[in-house]
Amino acid sequence: MVGIVIASHGDFAKGIKQSGSMIFGEQKNVEAVSFMPNEGPEDLRKHLEDAIASFDEDSRKEVLFLIDLWGGSPFNQSNAIFEEHQDTMAIVTGLNLPMLIEAYASRLTAKTSHEIAAHILGEAKAGVRIKPESLTPKNNSNNTNENSEQPAPKPAPAPVKVDPSAFKDRNSFEIGLARLDSRLLHGQVATAWAKSIKPTRIIVVSDAVAHNDLRKSLITEAAPSGIKANVIPINKLIEIAKDSRFVGQRFLLLFETPQDVVKAVDGGVKIPELNIGSMAHSEGKTMINNVLSVDENDVEALKHLSDNGVKFDVRKVPADSDKDLFALIIKAGLNV
Known part of the structure; x- marks a missing residue:
């Protein structure tokens, strides 16, 4: 099973991991890493490496980083690790709860971090919605139509005539x-x-x-x-x-x-x-x-x-x- 490292500025990673557990249940081989104001890049790098080291042997072979911001310190240090393991690791930024839950669901069948990373992007985007819906730009709708990253839902099976x-x-x-x-x-x-x-x-x-x-x-x-x-x-x-x-x-x-x-x-x-x-x-x-x-x-x-x-x-x-x-x-x- 793919290991997942959730990393963020402050305790956002710990909080969203807890929220994910409430919805999807407790997960093995998932670690939250917090980058605190009194820490430096080397501290953060060690936290990330310790998180990976805590995984089961199989989950250390494929690792997915879910990061809050592109270009921030959690991304930069995760990227440094990724550069050394590009075939077995992947990074997705813009972390939100739909993304995390979809990652949990995906790793039940997906074998690699790359498969999960490619799959969860659409769910993460679809989770960003507005009410009133009239405020949603027509070319940025999260409905499942031609403008969405999500595939259109499959139509219901045709009715079958049965006594x-x-x-x-x-x-x-x-x-x-x-x-x-x-x-x-x-x-x-x-x-x-x-x-x-x-x-x-x-x-x-x-x-x-x-x-x-x-x-x-x-x-x-x-x-x-x-x-x-x-x-x-x-x-x-x-x-x-x-x-x-x-x-x-x-x-x-x-x-x-x-x-x-x-x-x-x-x-x-x-x-x-x-x-x-x-x-x-x-x-x-x-x-x-x-x-x-x-x-x-x-x-x-x-x-x-x-x-x-x-x-x-x-x-x-x-x-x-x-x-x-x-x-x-x-x-x-x-x-x-």
Whole structure:
């Protein structure tokens, strides 16, 4: 796996590394290097070399530098190292969070620093956007069109004519991920999970949100580039599950509460596995870990889902290890 050195003036590198971990999970063979006001070029060079030396042997063979500014001291010292290893190292400047997350995702498949460097530039540019959108110069739009570095999204598969009765025991669409997350569509979903699942569409399934125009607008605008997000009521998902027009679609389903998932499953939507991402704390609920909070009604809903064959995958991001949901509930002193 390619090693990544994040370097900046001050502690920006440490901060953005922490942000990346919140969204994509903790990463091995990634080091942040800070260049502080009381340090000189030789100090910085040693920090960079120490960062590379800390990597596993394989990750030292291919190294990507992500730097804040072209021409600054972190760039200059990284460039001095790069000049000695041009075939196995690469530098990208203008560091932002979309760039870092894309680098994390890319190194799951890319074998060289050069491959990742070439790939992440478009995502870094696409992450710079303006509201109101009317302020964006037409020849500098980040939309996926002829002026963008990003390729246009692939069109959805053409509808396939299938007898609706074929969906008695299965959904018309494929579920790439069904997730329970009180925050619905946010950074971890729009980046880490969307890149892992590669859905054709993100669907927020909630009666409450579907009738709230402001929340609907915020969610649809948070969709990652190239993937459309929709907000629909639960009954609509039940209808879609039997609609042959959605054959070939791969959905990332987001639910706000376990009770909403129960309504969908009882209505005939087949959800073999439910990813548990976050359940917000409120009065009367018990924290079972740092992001999950439940009350008796939640536990009953989760038990109902389990009794109906739904498996649980307790992870915030793909890189996390799975936890046993009911073991967490029991440990917190609640009855199952």
